[in-house]
Amino acid sequence: MNVTGSPARLTACLALCALIAGCGEPDQATPAPEQPPTTRSALTTTPSAVGEPREQPARSAREQSFLQDLADHGIPTATSPDTAIEVGYGICHGLDEGNDPGRVLERIRPFTSALAAHTGGQDTAAVGRAVVDASRTHLCD
DSSP states (O other): OOGGGOHHHHHHHHHHHHHHHTTTOOOTTSOOOOOOOOOSTTEEEEEOTTSSEEEEEOOOHHHHHHHHHHHHTTOOOTTOHHHHHHHHHHHHHHHHTTOOHHHHHHHTHHHHHHHHTTTTSOOHHHHHHHHHHHHHHHTOO
């Protein structure tokens, strides 16, 4: 898994870290720009952080199982489930390229550190192992 060859994954990981750390959150006084209308068939409604419904893309059963597995281990993914899923697919890609799990864990350390900070006591290594295991179980072919 070559970080320089996957700027989208790196950007997604950094965006998640910034979101979890509280950076880049929109100012509450600034109104959000209007979103273009979306089709209901490809989206599901979920509650947002402020109690209003927001549109989310439909996820495959594998992706939903992956997110549920992480939640069952006490790992929060509600703020950016799409990033967690992309990191999971990146883990699969790294393992397919022949990287050992230890190397994969080291590459996703910024992501797992950010998640661990919000788990109420789990360390980065335990969170990383749970993410790798959930990826292997649910997302990797």
